Amino acid sequence: MRPGVFGVLAALGRLQAALLKDLEPRSILRNFLEAATEEGVERAALFLFHPKTRELVGEVASGRGRRYTVSAIALPVYSQGPIQEAFFAEGPLKQKEEWLLPLAQGPFCWSDPESRCTERPRATRETRPLVCPSCPRFAALGVLSLEGVPSGLVPALPLVAQLTALALKNAEILSGREEALSRLSLHAEALRSVNEIARQIAANLDVNQVLSNLALALHRHFGFYRVTVALVRDGFVRGHITVKEGEVFWTEGRSRIFFPVATSPDPFARAVRERRVLIVPREGLPQEAQAGVMAFVPVAAYVPIQDEERVLGVIAVDHGEKAREVGPDELRYVELLAGMAGVALRNAQAYRERTELSLALAAERRRLAGILEEMPDGVVVLLGEEGFANRRAREVLSLEAPFREADLPAALLPALEGGRLEVSLGGRTYSVRGGPVGEGEEAARILVLHDITERTRMEAQLREQVAFTSALVGLAQAALAGGGLEEVAQALGERLLRLFRAEVGAVAAREGGVRLLWASHPMDFSPGPNLIGRALDEGRLLALEEVTPEECALSGALGVKSALVLPLMAGGFQGGILLGYTRPRSFPSRLLSWLAQVQSLAALALEKAHLLQEREANEARLRALFAYSQDVVYVLDREGYIRWVSESARTVLGYDPEGYRQVRVRALDYVHPEDRPLAEELWRRLLSSEGETVTGAFRVLRVDGTPVPFEAWGRNLLGEPRVGGVVVNLRDITLRLEAERVKSEFIAAVSHELRTPLAVILGLAELLREEVPEGARESLELILESAFRLKNMVDNLLDVSRLEAGRFEVVRRPVRLTPVLSDLARSFQGVARLSGVEFKVELEDLPLAELDPERIVQVVGNLLSNAFKFTPQGGTVWLRARVEGEALVLEVQDTGPGIPKEELPRLFERYRRAQSQASRGAPGTGLGLYISRHIVQAHGGRIEVESEEGQGSLFRVILPLYGADPGH
Missing domain, CATH: 3.30.450.20 (PAS domain)
Incomplete structure (x- = not known):
């Protein structure tokens, strides 16, 4: 193990502590990422998988010394990219300086679907972004991005990914638990509202009061935009009352809702005729209804109000224009209230006939009992000492009908007085809520039993996982505290023996043979086969529910019946840990998952101790080598x-x-x-x-x-x-060579793309030169000068690209330079006027010479551009051309700040610019002199410079008069 392993194990402990610091998902992630940057990681970010959108969304991020966000990043899993590649990987991936850690639990079949997928249709690497997320075995959670990971922390990255995935899973379990509790609370609150509304409805024997209470309660308690109640009379369904946005409208005798029950296609009539709830979008309404009061309602629900014998009316509810649809839970509550409203209406109608009153009440009670009978929760209602229980409650409590209060389990009695408790019945766990309802002779006591077995199981698993994680941290601390190989082996063995409740334990190293480092009992590996050697040979964890003496000598010597064997391979260390059980037992997948997490930690700890023992012998040689x-x-x-x-x-x-x-x-x-x-x-x-x-x-x-x-x-x-x-x-220079190639191609591409618009600008400006008024001519000259300067920069970049690629050429032909240089000088007259610099041109009548005129103009143009750029206002620039012997001499001189002597030898290097104080603000690419030197050398000439700080500069180009061959 490298010397930084102490820090790695300690860092694992701190990272684990950060993961356990909070149970809210974003807080867990934020704590962990901040802890990662504190451990030396330069930047850390997390991308979580959202199954609904199938995107990897940046959730939280952290960086050393500052914070930044990735929340705007959403990466579809079916797109190509390093994050998506890491998402489907089984282990960490490295992208330059960035480590991408897949966060997942489970079989990792999606990392290699061609060989691991067992579902139909089988996934491939190309189809897995579309197929695998729908598979029940898919357990990928996201990707953890770590940049600038300290080298000592790299071997522990798989464990970091496992710990993070585990924390996310725990947070998901907690979130599911909270969501379930929230739904239960909402459901209980709705039931309380239903109970309260039912009491209000049942308290009246007047039809109008019953309907008013019903409609207003549906609006107030359940948020319906509009509630309409229609009653059935004489074969017609007739509108009676509407509550819209809290305002009550009595429509009896003047409502548009007036339909024959037997023949009308309107949903009001159909709900009565078919005796069932209808969910109807606006498009499903008859034409006259679409133009009426429901014209702007996207979806409405029609619930019949009925007793056991007949339909008394219809309740229509909706959430208004551009609002949500009526949900199934809301609909159940409306149905329940509709049933209770039916009871109340029946009572009101029977108020005038006492003989029918008891029959109506009995029918509605039977209906209510039927509703309760089908409820998924157990419901117990006690009227005095006698009670009623629905089917679910009878199954859970083993009750017969009828029953008495004494027949109930004693554990439930406290809830009858009002309260909430959890009890275990028949091997399952229930949340029980209850209390008194009503007063006087109508008083009752109610119990509601809700099955929370699954939630309790998840909570127990969460507690077990937290306990194991704490034990894992303790294991790491024990490994850090150990000294030699035997001490670390003993600390690991004793803790694992307790953690996994084994009776026999051994830790061994393979050094030629298998050498025992620690054992819970006196034992000898030499006489027969041993499981640690087998696990190392097979390279996998062994979970043996039945061990025979032929497999392990300890089976006969110590009575080992079952065993867990962890092969430990890290760096140059090989060994293993054996945990034996004197009674046969099975090993669930959860235990094996925990054991796999321990495996890498134990291997690192033992490798560390092994290397520490060898360190003294090799220290001198290693220092010399690594120097x-x-x-x-x-x-x-x-x-x-x-x-x-x-x-x-x-x-x-x-x-x-x-x-x-x-x-x-x-x-x-x-x-x-x-x-x-x-x-x-x-x-x-x-x-x-x-x-x-x-x-x-x-x-x-x-x-x-x-x-x-x-x-x-x-x-x-x-x-x-x-x-x-x-x-x-x-040293691998692949990336550097590739970067140089890409840079050259990029410069060439950009330069070619810029030349066309520059040519258009220059051409149009030349055409406008004689047409613009005198006052605008100076501005046009500035446009021409700026475009020419930009063209020079583009040409310079393109020429550098050609030089680096070996494609730079000059095309020489017989030419007289005097008119060419005169045209060039005229193009700089505008620059001279705008910059306030005097421009003197001294050109002799030059003889015919074999040259590339465009390239020579490029050289002189570069020199003149530099001269005007660095010469202050009031200074002078000279352009001279003459013949000296067998050579053409071209000179550009200025009265600028000059060039420091120490910079003259490097002045013609690529991207080199003079760094004098006066030139630091001047624009340029540093390529002009570099390209000019190559052009002059391609003609067989040379370029010279004479300069002193504060005295200006003189650049001299010397070209052979008869086109000497430069050897290019």
Whole structure:
């Protein structure tokens, strides 16, 4: 284990503590991400999967020293991207400096659906974003993004992902519990409202008062925009009362609702005729109804008011224009009240006939009993000592009908006086609420039993998970507190023995054979087969519900009947933990899941202790080696054979870093055949230059044969006693080469795209030069100068791209430069006037020369642009051209600030600009002089500069008069 493992285990504890700090999902995530940045992670963000939209939505984020948000980011899972790729992965993915951790529990069949999917239709990598989220086995929760993860924390990232997924799952369970409780509370509140409304309705024997109470109560308690009640009389359904937005309208005798029950297609008549609830959208209404009072209602519900024998009327409810539909819960409450309203109407009608009153009441009571009979919750109603229970309550409480209060379980009696409690009945858990209802002779006591077994089970699982997580933190702390390998093994073994309630425990390491590090009982692994060796060979956790002596010698010696075996493999350490049980037992998947979480932590702890024991022996050599190491580090002997290689060879090149111990390996054999002569020459230079650093670049073959470009630094340390070899560092330059290629292509593309609009601007400005009035000519000159400057920048960028790609060309032909330079000078006259600089042109009549005139104009134009750019107002710029011997001499001189002497040697380098105080605010790309030098050299000439600070600058271009061949 690397030296930072102490910090890793401690960081795991702190991250776990952050996850346990709160139970609200966003608070959990915020606490965890802030803790991650405190552990050294530069930036952390979380993307949670939303099943309804099938998007990965940024929830919360954190960064070192500042905060930022990702809440505006929503990534469809079916799109291509690193976040989506990590979402379907089984383990962490790295994207440059960013680690993407999939948050999931379960079989991970979606990470490799071609080989793991067992559903029909089977998913593939292409179809899994559409198929897998609908699968019941799909358990992916989201993606945790970590940037700038400290190297010591990287091995623990899988455990970090598991802990985060576990916390999210716990939060989801808690959220579901709260949602269920909220629904129960709303349901109970609605039932109380129904009870109150029923009492108000039942308290009146006047029909109008009954209907008024019913309509107003539906509006006030359930928020209906409009409530209309119609009654059935003489074969017609007739509108009687409407409550709209709290205002009451009595419509008896003047309502548009007047339909024959037997023949009308209107929903009022159909609800009576069919004796059932109708949910009708506006489009389903008859034409006359669509133009009437329901013209703007998207959906309305029609509930018949009926007693056992006949339909007495209809209640129509809706939520108004552009509002939600009538929900099923609301509809059940309306139905219940409609039934109670039917009772009340029947009572009111029977008020005039006492002989029919008892019959109507009895019928409605039977109807109410029927409604209660079908309720999913158990309901018990006590009238004095005698009681009534619906079907669900009779099943739960094993009651016969009729029954008495004494027949009820004693645990339920406190709830009869009003209150709430939880009881266990028949192996299930129920929430019981009750209390007295009514007064006097009508007084009753009610109990409602709601099954909360599933909620209780989830709460128990949550408590178990919290307890296990706390035990996991304690396990990490115990591992951190240990010293040597045996002490850590003992601490781990004793805690795991208690945590998983085993009777026999052992921790062993494989070093050739299996060596016992700790055991709960005296035991000897040597005489027979052992399960730790088997688990290491198979590379998997063993959960054996039946162990025989043929499988394990401990079965006979200590009476082990069942066993759990964890193979531990981390770095150079191999070993295992055995937990034995003297009685046969089964191992549920939840226990195995916990054991898998312990496995990686225990492996890291034991690897840490193992490395600490070896550290003293290897410390001096490791310090010397890592003092010169880079990326992949080799130590070679004089013949070029590998004596040692850094662990990064595995990740960078795919080779086993320990392979050189098994077979003698010559490093140069893995250099690409085309580059091997170069590598061999570098090797010879290394051997002949002891103590000096030799650099080069060549391609090295990965384990799969792929060539990878590397920069190499070598140093001959054969005479260094602590090293005694040649140290070679390899650095992968693939990304740098690709970046340079992409940059060149981008510059070329952008330059080509800009040239067309610039040509249009320049052409139109030239056409307008003679047509604009005198007052606007100066502005036009500024447009031309600015466009010309931008064109120069674009041309410079394009030329740099061509130079880097080896496609830069000059096309020479016989030409006289004097008129060409005169035209160029005229184009700068406007610049001179606008900048307040005197421009002097001294051109001789130059002879015919073999040149590329456009390129020479580009060079002189660059020099003049720089001169005007850096010359202050009131200064002077000169353009001169003359013949000296067999050469053309072109000069551009200015009275600007000059160039510091130390910058002159680097002035013609790419992107190099003078840094004097006077030039820092001047615009430019730093490419003009770089390109100009290449153009002049392509003509076989040279470019010179003379300058002193405060004295101005003189640039001189010297070209051969007869077009000497420059060798390009």
